[in-house]
Amino acid sequence: MLQRVGLKLKNRILFRFRQTIFNLATALIIFNSGCEPSDRLSQSAPDRLTLGAFSVTREVFHNGLIPAFKQKWLVKTGRKIEFEESYLASGALSRAINGGFDADVALFSLDPDVEALVSSGLVDKSWNAGQNAGHVVRSLVVIGHRPGNPKQIDDWSDLTKPDVSVVYADPKTSGGARWNLLGVAASGFWPVTVKANPANADRNTAAKLLADVQQQVTVMDSSGRQSLATFLRLTGDAIITYENDPVQYQRITGQPLPYVIPSRTIWIEMPAVEIAGVTKKNGRSDIAKAFLNFLESAEARPIWSQFGFRPIDGDGNVEGLPPVPAGVVTIKEFGGWKKAREDIFGNDGLWTRSFINKGLAQSESKP
Amino acid sequence: MKPQGRTFETMSWPQRFLVLAVLAWFCLLILGPAAALLRRALAPGLGAFVDALTQPDALESLLLTGKITLIVTICNTIFGIAMALVLVRQRFWGHRLMDAMLDMPFAVSPIIAGLMLVILYGPRSSLGGWLDSIGIPIVYHLPGMILAGLFVTLPLVVRSIVPILEEVGSDQEEVASTLGAGPWVTFCRVTFPTIRWGIAYGAAMVVARCLGEFGALLVVSGNVIGRTQTATLYVHEQVESFEPYGAFAMSTVLAGVSFVLLIGLELLQNHIRRRQFADDKNEISIAGPIKPTRRH
Amino acid sequence: MSSTAANRPVRITGLILRYSCLLYIGVVLIFPLTGLVVKAASAGPVRIWAEISNPFAWHAIWLSLTTAVVMVGISVVTGTATAWVLARYEFPGKGLINALVDLPFSVPTIVTGLMLVALFGPTSTLGVVLSGFGLNIIYHQSGIVLALLFVCFPFVVRSVQPVLENLDPAEEEAAATMGAGRWMIFTRVILPALYPAIISGAGLAFSRALGEFGSVVMVAGNRPMSTKTAPLYIYGEVEGFNIEGALAISLVLLSASLLSLVVASRWARGRG
Numbered sequence: 057m058l059q060r061v062g063l064k065l066k067n068r069i070l071f072r073f074r075q076t077i078f079n080l081a082t083a084l085i086i087f088n089s090g091c092e093p094s095d096r097l098s099q100s101a102p103d104r105l106t107l108g109a110f111s112v113t114r115e116v117f118h119n120g121l122i123p124a125f126k127q128k129w130l131v132k133t134g135r136k137i138e139f140e141e142s143y144l145a146s147g148a149l150s151r152a153i154n155g156g157f158d159a160d161v162a163l164f165s166l167d168p169d170v171e172a173l174v175s176s177g178l179v180d181k182s183w184n185a186g187q188n189a190g191h192v193v194r195s196l197v198v199i200g201h202r203p204g205n206p207k208q209i210d211d212w213s214d215l216t217k218p219d220v221s222v223v224y225a226d227p228k229t230s231g232g233a234r235w236n237l238l239g240v241a242a243s244g245f246w247p248v249t250v251k252a253n254p255a256n257a258d259r260n261t262a263a264k265l266l267a268d269v270q271q272q273v274t275v276m277d278s279s280g281r282q283s284l285a286t287f288l289r290l291t292g293d294a295i296i297t298y299e300n301d302p303v304q305y306q307r308i309t310g311q312p313l314p315y316v317i318p319s320r321t322i323w324i325e326m327p328a329v330e331i332a333g334v335t336k337k338n339g340r341s342d343i344a345k346a347f348l349n350f351l352e353s354a355e356a357r358p359i360w361s362q363f364g365f366r367p368i369d370g371d372g373n374v375e376g377l378p379p380v381p382a383g384v385v386t387i388k389e390f391g392g393w394k395k396a397r398e399d400i401f402g403n404d405g406l407w408t409r410s411f412i413n414k415g416l417a418q419s420e421s422k423p
Numbered sequence: 424m425k426p427q428g429r430t431f432e433t434m435s436w437p438q439r440f441l442v443l444a445v446l447a448w449f450c451l452l453i454l455g456p457a458a459a460l461l462r463r464a465l466a467p468g469l470g471a472f473v474d475a476l477t478q479p480d481a482l483e484s485l486l487l488t489g490k491i492t493l494i495v496t497i498c499n500t501i502f503g504i505a506m507a508l509v510l511v512r513q514r515f516w517g518h519r520l521m522d523a524m525l526d527m528p529f530a531v532s533p534i535i536a537g538l539m540l541v542i543l544y545g546p547r548s549s550l551g552g553w554l555d556s557i558g559i560p561i562v563y564h565l566p567g568m569i570l571a572g573l574f575v576t577l578p579l580v581v582r583s584i585v586p587i588l589e590e591v592g593s594d595q596e597e598v599a600s601t602l603g604a605g606p607w608v609t610f611c612r613v614t615f616p617t618i619r620w621g622i623a624y625g626a627a628m629v630v631a632r633c634l635g636e637f638g639a640l641l642v643v644s645g646n647v648i649g650r651t652q653t654a655t656l657y658v659h660e661q662v663e664s665f666e667p668y669g670a671f672a673m674s675t676v677l678a679g680v681s682f683v684l685l686i687g688l689e690l691l692q693n694h695i696r697r698r699q700f701a702d703d704k705n706e707i708s709i710a711g712p713i714k715p716t717r718r719h
Numbered sequence: 720m721s722s723t724a725a726n727r728p729v730r731i732t733g734l735i736l737r738y739s740c741l742l743y744i745g746v747v748l749i750f751p752l753t754g755l756v757v758k759a760a761s762a763g764p765v766r767i768w769a770e771i772s773n774p775f776a777w778h779a780i781w782l783s784l785t786t787a788v789v790m791v792g793i794s795v796v797t798g799t800a801t802a803w804v805l806a807r808y809e810f811p812g813k814g815l816i817n818a819l820v821d822l823p824f825s826v827p828t829i830v831t832g833l834m835l836v837a838l839f840g841p842t843s844t845l846g847v848v849l850s851g852f853g854l855n856i857i858y859h860q861s862g863i864v865l866a867l868l869f870v871c872f873p874f875v876v877r878s879v880q881p882v883l884e885n886l887d888p889a890e891e892e893a894a895a896t897m898g899a900g901r902w903m904i905f906t907r908v909i910l911p912a913l914y915p916a917i918i919s920g921a922g923l924a925f926s927r928a929l930g931e932f933g934s935v936v937m938v939a940g941n942r943p944m945s946t947k948t949a950p951l952y953i954y955g956e957v958e959g960f961n962i963e964g965a966l967a968i969s970l971v972l973l974s975a976s977l978l979s980l981v982v983a984s985r986w987a988r989g990r991g
Contacts, residue, residue, distance in 0.1 A: 106647070111663060142647040143660065147958040156546030156555070157563045157647070172960060176547075226941055228955030274841075274858050276941040278954065281663040288665070290842040291858075308665050403773070411944040412774055430809045438808065445804040446816075448797050452869055453819055456834035457826070463837075506740045513737055521741070523981060527748060529923055530976030532930025532950045535755070535969045538957060543754035573747045586881070606732045631825035638828070638932045638950075642957075655827040662833060674830040681825030686818035 102136035103129070105343050106334075108159035110146035110326075111281045112232065115304050116363035117141065117163075124359055125350050137343070145279045146231035153178065153331060160335050160344045163192070163328040163351075165231035168393050170327050178333035191325040192351045193365045194372065196384065197239030200287065200295040200302050200315040207293045211318045212243045215294055216268035223275050223292035225283040227401055232280030234397075235324045236296040237407055238390065240269055241400055243320040245390075248383045254391035259406065266400075267410035288313075298324060303364025303377070320383040325368070457678070464675040467668065475672040484657040485676070490565070491653065492633040495572035500626045503580025508614070510581065511588040512596075528577045536574050537642025540567055562643050563651060571639040576632050580625035587621045588614075620692055627688050631681035755973075759966035770967035778944050779952035780971055786860060786948065787928035790867040791921050798875025798924075799917060805876070806883035823872050831869055832937025839865065858940035863948060866934040871924035878920035879913055886912055915987035922983025926976035 109117055122139050129137045142159065144152060150169035153159055154176055164170055170190070173179040184190035201209045207220050215222050225233035244262025246252040274292055277283040280301065287295040288305075302313040328351055335341040350356055357367055361374040372380045390396035400407050431439065465472060475481065510522060528536070544551040544561035551561055561567040595617075599609040637655040644651040646660070654673055661670035759767070770776060805817055823831070840846050840857045849856060856862045886909065894904045932950040939946040947955075949972050956965035 114660075114664070140647055140650060144646055145958065147960070151957070151960070152563065152646075154547070155541055155562060156551070156560070226943075226955060228943075229958040273942060274940060276943075278936055278941065278951075278958075279663065285663055285665075285667065289836065289840070291836075291840065305665050408775075431811075434808065441800060442804050442808055442810055445797070445801050446810075449801065449816060449819075453822055453872060455838055456831065456869065457819070457822060459838050460826075460830065460834050502740065502743045505736050506744070509733075509737045509740045513733060515737065517741075521744065523977075523984070524744065524748060526923070526926075526980050526984075527752065527977070530926035530930065530973065530980055531752075532932060532953070532969070532972060534932050534950050534954050534957070535930070535973065536751075538953075538965065538969065539751040539755035542758050543751045548754075570747065570751075574751070577744075577747055606730065628821070628824065631821065635825050635827045655829070658827055659829055662829060667833075670830065670833070674827055678822065678826045678830075682818065682822060685821050685825075686815075689814070689818055 102138050103133075103340075103343055104138050104140065105161065105340060105347060106140040106142070106159045107161050107163075107347075108142045108144065108149050108153060108157065109163040110149055110165045110231065111143045111279055112165075112298060112301055112304075113163055113326075114143045114281075115308060116300070116360065116365065120359040120363055121351065121356060124355065125347060128350065128355070129346070145229060147229065153334075158334045158338070159331055160338070160340045161328065161330055161347055163326060165324070165326055166234065166393065167325075167327055167387075168397070169231060170329055171393075173329070173331065178331050179329050180332050183329050184327070188352070188368045189325075190327040190329060191368050192328040192348070193326055193360050194368055195324045195326075195365055196299040196317055196372075196380070197236050197321045197324060198297065198299045198302070198315045198317050200284075200297055200313055202293060203312045203314055205314065209294050210316055212240055212265060212269070212320075215272060215296075216265070217272075220272055220293045221274045221291075222269060222272045222294050222296065223277075223283055223287050224273065224296040225280045226276040226278055227407070229278040230280050230283075232298060232324075233276075233283075234401065235298070235322065236280075237266065237400060238387070238396060239296065239318070239320075239322045240266055241406065242322050242385050242389070243318060246320065246383075246385070248319045252385045252389040254389065254395070257390075263406040263409065266407050267413070270407070270410055298364075299366075299377070300364030307363065317378060317381055319381055320385070321381070323372070323384055323386045325386065460671060460674060460678070463668075464671040471668070472672050472675075475669045476676060478669065480652070481654075481657060481669060481673060484652045484654045485673075487565075487568075487652065488634060488654040488677075491568055491572050492630055494569050495576060495633050496626055496629045498573060499576050499629050500580050500622060503577075503625060503629075504584065504618070504622060507581045507584035507588055507618075508610075511585055512593060525578050525581055528575050531574075533575060533636065533638025534642060537571060537639040540570055540574070540639070540643050544570070563647075565651070567643045568640055568651060568653065571643050572633050572636060575636055575639055576629040579628040579632060580622065583625035583628065584618050584621040587618050591617050623688055623692075627681075627684045630684055634677045634681055755966065755969065759963075759970050762963045762966065766963055767967045767970070770964045771971060773964075775943050775947075776949075776952060776964070776968050779947050779949045780968065780975075782860070782863075782947070783929050783949040783972070784975065786863045786867060787925050790864050790871060790928050791925045793864070793868060794871055794875050794924050795917055795921050798872070798920065799879050799913065802876045802879035802883055806880055820876050821873050823870050828870060828931070828933030829937065832866060832934040835862070835866055835869065835934065835938050857938055858946065860939075860946055862938040862940070863935055863946065866938040867928045867931055870931055870934055871928050874924035874927065875917060875920035878916045878923070882913055882916040883909075918983050919987045922979050922987075925979045925983075929972055929976050929979075 107117065107122075118141065122141070126137055126139075129135065142149070142152075142157070146165040146169050149157075149159075149162060150164060150172050153162060153173060162173075167184070167190075170179060170183060174181055174183065199209055199212075199215070201207065207217070208214065209220065214220065224236050227233040227237055241262045242252070244265035245257040245259070247258075250256060275283070275286050277286055280297060283295065284297060284301050284305070286292070297315075299315065299317070302315045305311065305313045328348055330341065330344040330348060332341070335344050352368070357374075360367070361376060364377065366372040366374055366377065366380075372384075387393055387396060390399070397405075399405055402408065431442070434442065476485070506521075506525070510518070510525075531539075541562050542548060544554065544567060546552055546555045546560065546562065554561055559566065561570065595613050596609050599613045600606070604612065635655060636653075637659065640653055640656060641659070644653065644656060646652050646656050652660070654677055658670045658673050658677075661667055661673065762770075771780075801820070805813065805820075826834075836857055837843060838845060839849070839862070841850065841855070846857065854861070856865055890908050891904055894908050899907070930950055931948075932954065935948055936951055936954075939948060939951065941947050941951055949968055953965045953968050953972070956962070956968070
């Protein structure tokens with residue numbers, strides 16, 4: 057009896073053992089095939105380009121620009137091109153590329169994310185030497201609200217009303233949120249009647265406005281896109297976001313997502329660069345340059361604007377989008393990114409201080 | 424043991440209250456969210472559900488998750504058994520440290536787990552750079568994601584076998600080896616049959632944990648669609664998109680696979696238990712260790 | 720029990736087994752951990768202290784610790800009760816519940832967060848009812864506790880349940896024949912036997928809670944100095960290119976988790 061059981065067991069174990077070996081072998085085969093794309097070996101391999109872009113540009117690339125460029129490439133060179141796409145938060149993308157993610161071309165939401173790659177030698181120092189300082193497209197910081205505008209939100213000051221709850225992303229993790237808060241700060245720094253420059257910024261008003269708006273915030277998601285998703289789940293009365301986000305949303309879903317452009321706001325200028333450190337190795341530099349040129353070309357312009365982005369040159373007005381108000385500033389009026397970061401988000405920055413003051417007030421009122 | 428078989432009808436009022444309270448808590452905390460997920464995923468009908476999952480990006484991500492899970496489960500099951508044997512049957516310098524270290528993955532935040540893999544094996548580190556130069560890129564490629572999976576699931580198999588090994592002791596193994604059986608034969612004939620359910624349970628947990636892993640993969644993967652985007656990263660991206668339906672469908676599949684695996688294991692175990700130990704007076708736990716105390 | 724096995728001389732196969740295991744643990748676990756600690760330490764104590772004493776970091780660590788403690792408190796009571804009910808009583812649907820206990824391990828945590836917001840959020844039916852009673856959960860600190868309760872639910876249940884099932888009924892019966900009441904039997908006979916399991920389950924739950932990210936990020940609201948927990952803070956610092964800050968807080972979090980595990984296992988062993 058015992059022997060029989062033992063024999064049966066042995067057979068079973070042997071069977072399992074064989075199976076395990078088989079599984080391991082399959083795993084190894086899958087593993088290897090996963091590491092080496094098999095079509096690399098074939099002669100008529102299509103061209104390839106790896107694109108890294110920050111998350112809110114997913115729709116415009118995936119549904120608009122990439123199909124158009126594929127078409128153009130086929131006509132121009134007679135060759136097919138295939139894209140690998142990765143959409144990450146701007147900071148995460150920069151970190152991933154710095155850590156070895158082999159994107160050939162990358163679009164970021166703000167310049168410091170490119171500077172990080174310049175300092176590690178992956179991007180050419182002259183990336184911002186061109187006419188538009190390396191930027192390919194821009195958008196505006198706007199306030200999205202509920203249909204019918206029940207809380208009557210027209211400008212930044214309306215966000216400080218006690219019954220309005222506000223949603224925006226965390227500026228620590230989201231480059232977009234940094235732009236958003238710069239929009240708020242701009243309105244505090246310079247009344248609409250004043251011509252903005254770094255010297256005449258009203259720090260006290262800006263500090264108060266930033267603190268008062270922050271006071272009304274319910275959720276700070278980790279990315280701008282996440283923040284919009286939260287707003288669409290009916291949290292909050294207002295969302296501070298990029299203009300292209302509500303436009304893309306309306307275009308794709310057909311649902312209304314109204315927004316207002318505040319009288320004083322800021323141009324979000326997005327840089328696109330070739331990751332020279334990568335393209336030098338894989339020889340895709342020409343394709344990368346062609347794609348970058350395409351992004352700024354006249355052909356790409358209507359695609360960008362369909363998805364809510366505005367051209368980098370001229371006054372920014374395009375068909376189908378509301379007119380640009382006169383009080384729009386750029387990062388230059390803040391004295392550049394380095395100064396703006398320090399002034400607003402640094403350890404002694406206006407936005408950062410608002411928490412510490414509030415935290416002190418709270419801990420004093422609590423026993 | 425009398426109280427074990429007590430049914431609802433034979434309970435006293437406080438006992439009924441306790442059972443109902445636990446059920447209510449369970450419904451609120453676990454069943455509620457699970458049902459809400461299921462409702463959302465199946466609301467637009469089965470066709471839409473299948474459609475959402477057969478999108479090329481979704482399929483690719485599922486395949487990648489499958490690959491990672493398969494490899495991680497095999498590695499951690501084999502080494503889990505080995506580590507449990509070493510831990511219980513051997514005493515050596517550093518033994519207690521090893522014991523304590525094995526629980527570390529439970530303690531390390533997935534974000535930190537990802538971060539440290541990038542620091543050690545990232546292409547800009549010396550070790551990662553060297554591996555990269557000989558053609559084994561780790562971080563932002565499959566091997567890094569497998570390492571992340573191995574890390575977060577390391578303790579699961581070990582921790583489900585160790586209690587059983589401790590409980591049964593080593594008497595039978597010693598008898599076997601005195602009778603001239605080699606270590607491999609002893610393992611196959613004596614040790615393995617006692618711990619097989621522990622192994623199965625541990626392996627099922629590895630699969631479940633691996634399917635649902637997110638934080639560590641977020642940091643080590645780079646999230647390249649079709650290359651390093653796993654199912655959970657796909658969920659993450661869908662949650663951020665305007666139509667989060669794909670996220671619900673995919674999550675249902677992930678949770679469903681784990682659920683079917685765990686409940687299937689339990690049913691199988693019950694079945695075998697009933698057949699083999701029908702006349703056994705010993706109480707045998709359902710999910711816990713089975714005590715092979717019968718001797719003919 | 721296993722001391723006889725331990726004192727036996729180890730054969731060559733045993734040695735091979737041992738060192739291959741140690742190598743495996745090294746590659747998967749020890750090397751990356753050491754790398755992290757070395758890199759963090761290389762920033763120097765002054766820098767590390769500056770990062771930790773930053774009020775934002777300090778608040779995040781404090782919030783993580785307190786929410787984890789509250790969660791463990793609730794989880795110990797409810798988890799033990801659940802294990803008790805599963806081990807001792809028969810009722811319809813028991814098998815299903817027993818299998819569903821592990822569900823939180825297998826649902827992607829980001830989806831957990833999404834579902835909790837959908838179910839308890841300020842615009843859901845339940846959320847509206849609860850806020851009518853003055854209970855705001857989602858986007859408040861209690862939301863963090865809720866998410867942690869979900870994610871850590873299996874720990875206490877799964878460590879207490881097997882012990883309860885293997886408990887020798889003779890002791891309880893003896894106590895009962897000696898006239899002990901039900902409560903007395905529970906506190907004097909059963910609870911002491913469960914202590915080690917409860918404590919080790921609580922230790923695991925606590926350390927997991929300290930590190931939880933995916934679900935908390937959706938549920939907490941992520942407001943600095945209010946609902947931003949330590950892992951969220953670390954993520955923020957990583958994204959904001961402040962690796963030293965991230966590593967310093969990681970060290971604190973890691974030590975706290977490790978400490979809780981070690982204390983729990985020591986305590987459990989001492990009692991058991």
